[in-house]
Amino acid sequence: xxxxxxxxxxxxxxxxxxxxxxxxxxxxxxxxxxxxxxxxxxxxxxxxxxxxxxxxxxxxxxxxxxxxxxxxxxxxxxxxxxxxxxxxxxxxxxxxxxxxxxxxxxxxxxxxx
Amino acid sequence: xxxxxxxxxxxxxxxxxxxxxxxxxxxxxxxxxxxxxxxxxxxxxxxxxxxxxxxxxxxxxxxxxxxxxxxxxxxxxxxxxxxxxxxxxxxxxxxxxxxxxxxxxxxxxxxxxx
Numbered sequence: 001x002x003x004x005x006x007x008x009x010x011x012x013x014x015x016x017x018x019x020x021x022x023x024x025x026x027x028x029x030x031x032x033x034x035x036x037x038x039x040x041x042x043x044x045x046x047x048x049x050x051x052x053x054x055x056x057x058x059x060x061x062x063x064x065x066x067x068x069x070x071x072x073x074x075x076x077x078x079x080x081x082x083x084x085x086x087x088x089x090x091x092x093x094x095x096x097x098x099x100x101x102x103x104x105x106x107x108x109x110x111x112x113x
Numbered sequence: 114x115x116x117x118x119x120x121x122x123x124x125x126x127x128x129x130x131x132x133x134x135x136x137x138x139x140x141x142x143x144x145x146x147x148x149x150x151x152x153x154x155x156x157x158x159x160x161x162x163x164x165x166x167x168x169x170x171x172x173x174x175x176x177x178x179x180x181x182x183x184x185x186x187x188x189x190x191x192x193x194x195x196x197x198x199x200x201x202x203x204x205x206x207x208x209x210x211x212x213x214x215x216x217x218x219x220x221x222x223x224x225x226x227x
Contacts, residue, residue: 004155031212033215035215035217040219041219041220042117042201042203042217042218042219042220043156043201043217044217045214045215045216045217048208048212048213048214050212054210054212055208055210055212055213056208056210056212056213056214058214090155090156092156101158101161102146102158102215103158104148104155104156104157104158105155106154106155107155
């Protein structure tokens with residue numbers, strides 16, 4: 001079975017631009033969470049979606065938004081990119097609406113110049 | 114507030130046991146996790162423990178939970194060079210929305226010397 005997949009693998013953007021990152025969960029998983037991992041730090045929770053509804057949000061500005069599609073895949077959008085948005089963006093999927101085993105994708109490395 | 118703290122580095126000799134410690138602050142945590150991250154890779158779920166348990170063993174891995182002190186530890190028996198990686202402790206709490214939020218520590222970098 002395929003694990004969590006994310007695209008693209010790497011991305012370079014300029015300050016002020018917009019970016020869309022994509023995630024496909026493990027088959028059968030209905031919950032998707034997004035995390036930002038800055039170099040040398042642990043992942044920071046951004047969003048959790050379950051059944052296409054936002055169920056949790058971390059302390060990130062409104063420039064960050066996400067959505068989940070009927071097939072449970074998800075997009076993370078970031079507007080007006082800042083240098084500080086450079087990070088590894090991780091997606092995790094889980095079966096339950098509540099907490100449980102979360103499985104992570106390989107991440108998208110975003111560099112903002 | 115929600116916070117997870119870990120020591121930053123641990124160095125052990127191959128064949129010895131490694132113990133990585135973690136403290137957390139949210140007493141309503143329901144699941145506590147250990148993840149492994151190798152350079153340039155995503156996070157690999159190693160093991161997790163329910164908050165109503167105090168120990169879980171899975172092959173070379175032993176997780177101990179002291180809920181009173183909010184202390185979690187991961188013991189790796191017979192540590193191998195392939196165990197060299199960053200280990201993250203994480204806690205999950207349920208939100209009022211019915212969803213959940215996971216808080217990670219900064220990670221402990223484990224060096225295994227041959």
